Amino acid sequence: MDNNLITRLGDRLYEAFVEQKTLVPFTEQYPEITLEDAYQIQERFIERRLQAGEVVVGKKIGVTSKPVQQFLGVYQPDFGQLTSNMIYAEGDVMNLDELIQPKAEAELAFILKEDLVGPGITAMDVIRATDYVVPCFEIVDSRIDNWKIRIQDTVADNASCGVYVLGETRGDPKKLDLTLAGMVLEKNGELLSTSAGAAVQGSPANAVAWLANTLGALGIPFKAGEVILSGSQSQLVDIADGDTLTCTVGGLGSCSVSFKGRTAVQRKTQEQQA
C-alpha cells in the first residue's frame, strides 16, 4: 500500500473512533493489505489520537491464545498502543456510551520498572524488568463492522483496543507463579469460566518478551513505567448496562469493573426498532 492510502485508512479509523461508527473490513476493500501495512495504519490512527492530546501509556498484546490464533489463522500475537484516555481506575463505573461494540477480557497487566529493548529479550528479562503485576480487564472494541475482523483489520484498528481497568492489588512477579496462577472470572457474582496464566503464550511473561522483541525490531520504544496488558486469559465476555465483572488471579488478587449505559451498536439497534 502506498503511504497516502495508509494515512487515509488510519484517518478513517480515527474518524470511526470519534464518531462511534464502524467500517467495512479493510481486508474486504483492499485484499492485498499486508500485516506491515496494517501496523502502519495503526501508527497513523494512534498519531491522530496523540495529536488530539493523548499520550502513550503502554501496550496491549492480543491474539495470544491458541483458539484465537487458530480462528484468525495466525501463529503469533499482535499488539496495540494504550493511550491516556483508555484508563479507568478500579471502582469506576465504565460508561458504555463511549464504546461501539465492546467485549471484556480478563488479563494480567505488567508494569515495567526498566526499559525493555529487544531483540534478544527473554521471559527472564521480563521478570527482572517488571515492577509489579496486577489483574485487569481489557475492554476490547472494534471499529470494524460486526467484529468481522481478519488479522490485518484488527492490527490496523489498534489491536481492537477499547479501554482498560487495572486492579489495585500489586504482585511481585518473583513471588508468583505466572504460568500456573488460576484465573477465575465472574459476572454478576456467577462463575463464568476458569483458566490459568499458561493460556497466554504458555506464560504471560513469554508474551511480554515477544512484544519487547517485536517492538525492538520496529524501533518502537518500550519504556519503564509503561503498562502492558499481556493477553486474554478468558473468553470474550459480552457486557451490558448494570453488569459487574470480577476476575481473580491465584496468589495475587482481583479486579472488578461495573458497566452502565448503552453502546453505540445498542443505541443504533434500538433506534431502528423504534
Added chain:
Amino acid sequence: MSKNITLSREDIVRLCERVEGAQMRAVAIPKLTDEYPSMTMDDGYAIQTELRKRFIEKGHKLVGWKAGLTSKAKMKQMGVEVPSIGFLTDRMAVPEGGKISVGALVHPRVECEIAFVTSQDLEGPRCTAEQVLAATDYVLPAIEIIDSRFQKFSFDLQSVIADNGSSARFVGGGRPRYASELDLRTLGVVMEKNGEIVEMGAGAAVMNNPAEAVAMLVNILHGMGEYLPKGSFVMSGGITAAVAVQPGDFVSARFQELGTVSVSFTE
C-alpha cells in the same frame, strides 16, 4: 429423604454383574436404562453399592471416594443439580509417574483434580465446605482416569452411577499442602499431553470451590446410609474437561502451589 428404588434385588445383582463384567473385561455395554428406562438414581447407587460389596469381599480395600459431574457445564448437560459419586479402591491406585495399560480400559479419559485426605470422620446430611476444610488433613494434586463402560459414550446419569461414576484409575502425587494455606478457588492447573497444553482451569470450576464438592459427596453418602471415615482419599471432581488418551501418551498435570503429577499410557 426416602430412597426411590424401583429395581428388584435380582435386577440389582444382575445389573451389578453386568457392570462388573464390563469393568473386568474392558468391554463396552449398552447403557442400563436401555433395558430399564424407569431406573432411578437411587437404583444406580444400589447397583454401585452392590459392586462395592463384591470388590471388598474379593479383598479390594476401599480407600476413598470421588465426586463427578461437579462442574456447572456438565451438570447442565446432564440436566441434574447434584454431582454423582463413586468409590475408590486400592486396585485403582497408580503411583505418580506410573504406567497405565490402555488395553485394560474401554475408552479412558483423564481429568485434573484437587484431592483431599481427611483427618476426621465427616457425616451428612448437612455437611458444609467449612466442615470439610476443618476435617481435612491435607490436599494434593491428582489425575483421575475415568472410563465409561457404556457404548458410544452414551451419557446417562443412572447408568453412570451404577458404573461407579466411571471410576477407573487415579494418580495422586505432587506436593501435599495444608488447605488452610491455599485458596482452592483460584488455584490454577495446566494439563499437558505429550508436552502440549490441552486444558487449563482453576479450582472454582468445581462447584465454585472443591471443598463444596466434598461436602456434597458426604451428603450423598448420608443418603446411602454411609459416612466418610477419617483417612479417606477424596477426589473433588475435574477442574478441566476430560481428555482422551491412547497408548504412548504422557500426561502431566501442573498445579499452582501443589506441584506436578504425571502418568503415562501403554498398550
